[in-house]
Amino acid sequence: MSKKLVVIGNGMAPGRALERLLDQAPEAYEITIFNAEPRVNYDRIMLSPVLSGEKTYQDILIHDDAWYEKHGITLKKGCKVTAIDCAGKTVTGADGSVAAYDKLLIATGSAPFIIPVPGKDLEGVLAYRDLDDVEAMLAAAEKGGSAVVIGGGLLGLEAAAGLKERGMDVTVLHLMPTLMERQLDTAAGYLLERAIEARGIKVVTGANTHEIVGDGKVEAVRLDDGTEIPADIVVMAVGIRPNAGLAKEAGLEVNRGIVVDDAMQTSDPDIFAVGECVEHRGHCYGLVAPLYEMAKVVAERLLDKEAGYEGSVTSTRLKVTGIDLFSAGDFAEGKDREEIVLRDAAGGIYKRLVVRDDKLIGIVLYGDTRDGAWFFQLMKDETPIGEMRETLIFGQNYAGGSPLDPTAAVAALPDDAEICGCNGVCKSSIVGAITEHGLTSIDGVRARTKASASCGSCTGLVEQLMSLTLGEGFTPGAVQPMCGCTDLGHDDVRRLIVAKELKSIPAVMQELEWKTSCGCAKCRPALNFYLIADWPGEYQDDYQSRFINERVHANIQKDGTYSVVPRMWGGMTSSAELRAIADVVDKFGIPTVKVTGGQRIDLLGVPKENLPAVWADLNAAGMVSGHAYAKGLRTVKTCVGTDWCRFGTQDSTGLGVKLEKMLWGSWTPHKVKLAVSGCPRNCAEATCKDIGVVCVDSGYEIHVGGAAGMHVKGTELLCTVPTEEEALEYCAAITQLYREQGRYLERIYKWMDRVGLDAIREQVVEDEARRTALFEKFLYSQRFAQRDPWAERVAGTDSHEFTPLNRIAAREAAE
Amino acid sequence: MNDMVMKMESEHWFTVGRLSEIPRRGARQIILPRGPIAVFRTQNDKVYAIDDKCPHKGGPLSQGIVHDGSVTCPLHNWVIDLQSGSAMGTDQGCVRTYAVRTDENGLVSVSLAAPSE
Ligand SMILES: Cc1cc2nc3c(=O)[nH]c(=O)nc-3n(C[C@H](O)[C@H](O)[C@H](O)COP(=O)(O)OP(=O)(O)OC[C@H]3O[C@@H](n4cnc5c(N)ncnc54)[C@H](O)[C@@H]3O)c2cc1C
Ligand code: SF4
Ligand code: SF4
Ligand code: FES
Numbered sequence: 001m002s003k004k005l006v007v008i009g010n011g012m013a014p015g016r017a018l019e020r021l022l023d024q025a026p027e028a029y030e031i032t033i034f035n036a037e038p039r040v041n042y043d044r045i046m047l048s049p050v051l052s053g054e055k056t057y058q059d060i061l062i063h064d065d066a067w068y069e070k071h072g073i074t075l076k077k078g079c080k081v082t083a084i085d086c087a088g089k090t091v092t093g094a095d096g097s098v099a100a101y102d103k104l105l106i107a108t109g110s111a112p113f114i115i116p117v118p119g120k121d122l123e124g125v126l127a128y129r130d131l132d133d134v135e136a137m138l139a140a141a142e143k144g145g146s147a148v149v150i151g152g153g154l155l156g157l158e159a160a161a162g163l164k165e166r167g168m169d170v171t172v173l174h175l176m177p178t179l180m181e182r183q184l185d186t187a188a189g190y191l192l193e194r195a196i197e198a199r200g201i202k203v204v205t206g207a208n209t210h211e212i213v214g215d216g217k218v219e220a221v222r223l224d225d226g227t228e229i230p231a232d233i234v235v236m237a238v239g240i241r242p243n244a245g246l247a248k249e250a251g252l253e254v255n256r257g258i259v260v261d262d263a264m265q266t267s268d269p270d271i272f273a274v275g276e277c278v279e280h281r282g283h284c285y286g287l288v289a290p291l292y293e294m295a296k297v298v299a300e301r302l303l304d305k306e307a308g309y310e311g312s313v314t315s316t317r318l319k320v321t322g323i324d325l326f327s328a329g330d331f332a333e334g335k336d337r338e339e340i341v342l343r344d345a346a347g348g349i350y351k352r353l354v355v356r357d358d359k360l361i362g363i364v365l366y367g368d369t370r371d372g373a374w375f376f377q378l379m380k381d382e383t384p385i386g387e388m389r390e391t392l393i394f395g396q397n398y399a400g401g402s403p404l405d406p407t408a409a410v411a412a413l414p415d416d417a418e419i420c421g422c423n424g425v426c427k428s429s430i431v432g433a434i435t436e437h438g439l440t441s442i443d444g445v446r447a448r449t450k451a452s453a454s455c456g457s458c459t460g461l462v463e464q465l466m467s468l469t470l471g472e473g474f475t476p477g478a479v480q481p482m483c484g485c486t487d488l489g490h491d492d493v494r495r496l497i498v499a500k501e502l503k504s505i506p507a508v509m510q511e512l513e514w515k516t517s518c519g520c521a522k523c524r525p526a527l528n529f530y531l532i533a534d535w536p537g538e539y540q541d542d543y544q545s546r547f548i549n550e551r552v553h554a555n556i557q558k559d560g561t562y563s564v565v566p567r568m569w570g571g572m573t574s575s576a577e578l579r580a581i582a583d584v585v586d587k588f589g590i591p592t593v594k595v596t597g598g599q600r601i602d603l604l605g606v607p608k609e610n611l612p613a614v615w616a617d618l619n620a621a622g623m624v625s626g627h628a629y630a631k632g633l634r635t636v637k638t639c640v641g642t643d644w645c646r647f648g649t650q651d652s653t654g655l656g657v658k659l660e661k662m663l664w665g666s667w668t669p670h671k672v673k674l675a676v677s678g679c680p681r682n683c684a685e686a687t688c689k690d691i692g693v694v695c696v697d698s699g700y701e702i703h704v705g706g707a708a709g710m711h712v713k714g715t716e717l718l719c720t721v722p723t724e725e726e727a728l729e730y731c732a733a734i735t736q737l738y739r740e741q742g743r744y745l746e747r748i749y750k751w752m753d754r755v756g757l758d759a760i761r762e763q764v765v766e767d768e769a770r771r772t773a774l775f776e777k778f779l780y781s782q783r784f785a786q787r788d789p790w791a792e793r794v795a796g797t798d799s800h801e802f803t804p805l806n807r808i809a810a811r812e813a814a815e
Numbered sequence: 816m817n818d819m820v821m822k823m824e825s826e827h828w829f830t831v832g833r834l835s836e837i838p839r840r841g842a843r844q845i846i847l848p849r850g851p852i853a854v855f856r857t858q859n860d861k862v863y864a865i866d867d868k869c870p871h872k873g874g875p876l877s878q879g880i881v882h883d884g885s886v887t888c889p890l891h892n893w894v895i896d897l898q899s900g901s902a903m904g905t906d907q908g909c910v911r912t913y914a915v916r917t918d919e920n921g922l923v924s925v926s927l928a929a930p931s932e
Pocket of ligand 4: 869870871872873874888889890891892893
């Protein structure tokens with residue numbers, strides 16, 4: 001007589017196990033299957049095509065009723081097992097039926113995780129796991145309206161694409177900053193987000209769901225920041241949990257999943273488990289490939305044959321038509337790893353391979369996944385890649401091929417992209433002039449079009465356009481690349497950020513074909529500045545791309561403590577401020593108090609943890625951050641001018657205060673210091689500052705480009721203006737021009753050396769319209785920049801910066 | 816794993832906090848009696864722990880810029896590999912590393928005994 005096999009769950013894993021078992025020994029067992037779902041075994045991974053309408057339920061059946069009949073299997077549809085009696089070797093179904101077994105196979109799969117927010121039980125909140133969920137979504141989609149999908153992982157995106165396909169208005173909410181962050185790195189995540197948005201699906205990243213709102217039925221989703229998104233249905237696709245409760249109640253060993261050994265045996269030798277419900281060597285799986293490998297082993301073991309499961313390497317693909325992405329393995333970084341990155345901005349392609357010890361260990365492919373399987377095989381087989389290293393990234397069919405084209409980024413620009421910002425010359429005018437007038441030199445182009453004739457920062461791009469148009473006939477001059485992550489120079493990157501409207505660091509890295517995945521400490525702060533300067537109010541500051549001083553708004557000192565410098569407008573202070581400073585010094589035991597060269601007071605030796613408390617006290621006395629740490633406006637030094645000095649010609653102190661109030665908070669390529677002297681005796685030393693104003697009887701001399709650091713340099717006189725208003729406007733215009741043209745970490749004097757005083761004079765002094773535009777742009781940026789960073793942090797922003805994650809006492813650490 | 820090894824290990828693993836409390840491409844400090852340790856989280860959620868002391872002149876590495884699997888020291892820009900703790904490029908020096916693990920609930924633990932392989 002054959003033995004009794006009972007199976008709990010009728011998903012893809014046991015389905016495969018039974019096929020293999022029946023193939024080898026059709027008579028070995030008398031089989032009974034309990035399935036909570038009221039149907040046969042179907043291909044769960046094909047639910048997305050059913051949702052989008054590409055397939056029907058009939059198309060995705062794996063075993064129809066006839067199959068069970070043919071094999072003499074009793075399938076109890078819609079009958080959930082409620083208890084296992086390991087001692088008595090029986091299981092009990094929800095309908096009260098009891099089945100005895102010799103061997104039991106648990107295959108209960110997993111259950112979608114529902115985030116415990118208020119409103120999660122409202123009608124219209126769905127998971128995405130089985131056919132019932134799909135049918136509920138289809139019913140909702142028939143009425144149109146809007147859907148919110150919570151979770152920007154594989155399932156969430158497939159659900160979103162399907163619902164959109166069915167005509168709903170879809171928003172995806174994702175907690176993390178990039179989509180599918182577990183499988184993709186930021187570059188691929190960025191491309192994916194663009195592709196998803198291109199289908200009309202809204203994507204909100206960094207979105208923390210606060211509540212699902214509705215009266216009995218879903219009406220909207222409210223985020224932590226208060227935003228409300230209307231929704232007729234909400235699909236939660238934030239992850240899965242192995243369904244191991246039943247096994248646990250039966251007394252089997254359960255961690256995250258049902259613990260099995262290499263034979264797929266649970267802690268009870270007569271009970272096997274397979275599929276998503278198991279935990280093997282500490283891993284739970286959520287993809288079918290490993291489940292099928294497990295199924296093979298279970299089938300053998302049920303027939304008392306040798307077989308072992310040793311864990312699987314998995315790969316992921318997104319099944320949304322038109323989006324190709326593939327990822328596998330481990331793509332974290334490390335010194336022992338090398339990465340090979342290929343970016344083709346025009347083709348929307350990104351490929352990244354991670355290599356360790358001459359073997360492939362991680363793969364991310366976006367846009368072109370044809371070689372996914374080949375790479376995956378190399379990875380699984382641990383094939384040494386030695387010989388292929390150079391050409392590996394081009395894939396299996398690589399034959400010869402040419403190196404990446406450095407002019408690709410320029411080639412991809414639209415005809416109306418502005419190349420020269422100073423003179424407003426677009427790509428097509430330059431290309432047109434080159435062909436029409438047979439121009440072969442950069443000077444020729446300058447003469448004809450004025451492109452790159454002013455500040456010159458677009459020279460690199462103009463040269464690339466020339467080589468693009470003239471081919472071999474023209475070799476552009478060598479540009480000093482920004483850093484090892486790119487071949488482009490600072491100026492090219494800046495111009496391309498504007499021309500291609502790149503508004504995030506991942507966007508820049510992808511579109512400009514960065515050679516590393518995450519940049520470096522040289523390019524990231526530079527890009528962060530360029531993006532802030534070019535897209536005020538739009539760009540979201542990337543805090544982790546700032547140097548520590550700008551992250552914690554204080555200067556790091558050699559012992560790791562910080563210095564605190566409150567702003568003293570125009571070098572003016574009062575007894576109340578001085579008293580508050582003195583109190584802070586006493587209260588926090590600050591060891592050093594020093595007067596700086598910029599006419600203010602430096603409190604040195606403050607431990608990081610004390611910073612917010614120190615700032616709170618200074619804020620309370622009306623003082624704000626002096627940005628003494630910033631690549632931004634530092635100080636405006638003044639002399640006492642007509643207020644007190646017998647030589648004074650104008651109110652230099654008053655102007656200094658006004659300048660500082662206008663300029664504070666702005667981010668610039670490097671630090672910016674100003675000074676205003678009340679007469680040519682120049683007591684404020686205005687002529688060695690980045691921008692200096694010297695008051696004279698007839699008005700105000702505006703000086704630029706001084707320095708008194710590693711290099712000492714006197715300023716050059718730019719012009720003289722008659723009124724204080726003009727002095728303010730000119731200083732702001734110069735600062736803005738510097739913000740737009742300066743390379744990161746290039747002081748004003750170096751920028752001036754590079755572009756020439758004449759180019760600055762042309763735009764700030766001679767061209768009134770340009771000056772006004774610069775001035776207005778500067779004031780516009782300041783609307784977003786002028787926030788006291790100290791007050792923000794006292795209020796709780798970035799509090800993690802100022803506290804250790806943990807403290808471990810001596811006794812515990814027992815070192 | 817036999818019981819003995821399990822026991823020895825469990826005595827030296829300290830749960831220090833949640834992954835979500837460490838910013839991506841950032842770090843947090845763990846204060847120990849003999850000085851701080853820096854726990855880093857990379858863009859891809861890999862976590863590393865090393866002494867918070869630059870081999871050059873003792874700069875607090877936890878305050879540096881994190882890029883790929885390395886950190887640039889805030890004081891003089893040495894680049895330290897987070898996995899091995901050694902300085903990259905032409906600079907010479909090494910900081911002590913610690914084994915770290917993150918469990919499925921996002922709790923991060925650091926082993927204060929064993930150096931990470
Ligand atoms: C929409 C969607 C798309 C997917 N896409 C992919 C993909 O592209 N690639 C990929 O590899 N994987 C994909 N997956 C994952 C894949 O479908 C699963 O890994 C696989 O189906 C798991 O199989 P299983 O047999 O372990 O569990 P399941 O298929 O979940 O089967 C478990 C069954 O057990 C039943 N059950 C649970 N408890 C009991 C009980 N107490 N008594 C009786 N019955 C019970 C359940 O009702 C269920 O029918 C996708 C999943 C979904 C939902
Ligand atoms: S610069 Fe002229 S106005 Fe100012 S303090 Fe000196 S002498 Fe007086
Ligand atoms: S000159 Fe500046 S950088 Fe040099 S030791 Fe003095 S404060 Fe430090
Ligand atoms: S202390 Fe780290 S680089 Fe000098």
